[in-house]
Amino acid sequence: MNRFSMADCTTVDAALSQLKDGAVVKAGGVDLLDRMKDGIEEPTRLVNIRNVAELRGIRETDHGLTIGPLTTLAEISDHPLIRAQYQILSDACGHAATPHIRNMATVGGNLLQRVQCWYYRSADFQCIRKGKDLCFAFDGLNQYHAIMEYATCPSVAPSSAAVALLGLNGSVELSSAKRGKRTVGIKELYVVPDANPTKFTVIEPDELITAIVIPKPAPGTRSAYQKYGEKESFDWAIADAGVVLEMDGDICRRAVIVMGAASPVVRRSPQAEAALAGKTINEETARAAGKVAVEGATPLSMNAYKLDLFPVAVYRTILLAAGQRDRDPSAAG
């Protein structure tokens, strides 16, 4: 890892004042140090926000929840209110990574972690996400890559928390010393590689995520998240699904279906959502929604298996959310 100087900050204002001249934010450090150890980034100045107490914690408000970006995945998954009313979020944070990583990883850092594509993560491959003109995954090893919406780069959205927060219609508050605050929805947070392959998110170098805001779910809402991987733990998803159902008795008034590792940024499936709206949730309707979730998908040379895996992930997670099925023992985490 390269040498760097560090501004160790204890307040938001202090941290914002230090975000200049190429300085990079460090929260838990799990993703940033990983990139630095692999030599794909060599920042010479880090702004350590890990000790900014005001950025940590979970607060219930009249409108829902406000979560400090430094709150760890473990703190979120163990929180009684989140477990009771925002199940998709406790599921996602509780099944990401490993127990020890969940003790260190912050939810803000989780949202902003970079893609896991092995070409991107290797200093030996100068790919389009690093400002060069080639994506190696199209002709290379692409079994973990995207099946949808990938014209420029088929690396997949890595963040489990993002799947949950998109499902819950969450947003992030961004703060800058010069321009003040702005609020950005989870979907809008991410820049698709087709628009700009090196940008990843809309966050500017002088901005911090200072809050994550989640509206209160409508009455009768039930939700769940499941992640499928190659291993039972340790690893990012090869397919993950987030489901939020607004129920009216047995009838699903409205469904939000989110797919994680299908495309370069986290996405909802309008087809699967439409397949459930106004229906009774049962084995048949859940399977039908799972099936249409991969409609129009175009697998790469090595990942056609995802066309089978995603429908299963979506259908089993719908039934889990509806309380008609237990957590899938073959799901990861």
Next chain:
Amino acid sequence: MSDSRESIPSSTEIDPKTTAPAGSGRSGISRRGFLKGAGLTAAGTALLDGVQGFTREAAAETTHGVTELGPGPVQVKLHVNGVEHTVEIEPRTTLAEALRMHLGMTGTKIACDRGVCSGCTVWLDKMPVNSCMTLAIDAVGHNVTTIEGLSSSDRMHPLQAAFVKHDALQCGFCTPGMVMSCAALLERNPNPSEHDVRHAVSGNLCRCGTYPKIFAATLDAAGTTRTA
């Protein structure tokens, strides 16, 4: 493992030019104070950078919620196994490196050095974390417990004794991390189920496949462990 060695600071290895970049003004109070007094000139900076040992002094200043650290070695206090140690580390030094290379506590293993195997598990205030992905700077102000601190004097921790009894290791490389993960579980939950044990070590990788014996050893130890 190999690249972690790069960051062992020793007086011969420190390049004054990189530890205190000219004109950056980032390396701390003494330097800044000196520059203010002396007037900032290129020649003055070069001269200062050449002063052996300068960057090895505590290079920290707290103003308006910002403490400046590094890039050269900084003096910090680490609380490890109940003892306060003063170490000189660079901001980039990980806790695993500080423990192994600065404090000689080699019980904590570095295997993947990427947060994937949990071989480097230590406790930060009783919470198991991967010390390879934790900067030593971030352990300042916290109580670090390593495998060396689990037992008291010559007596093994009941979990260590259970590992021996159940022959819960082969090559042993994952063992300190496994023991720290399982002991943390017993601290939180003195009567775990096998499911709880499996969950507690779900980030610990054992290439020798000793998991069943680790589960048995931990469940056995649960009967005898007293939580402090």
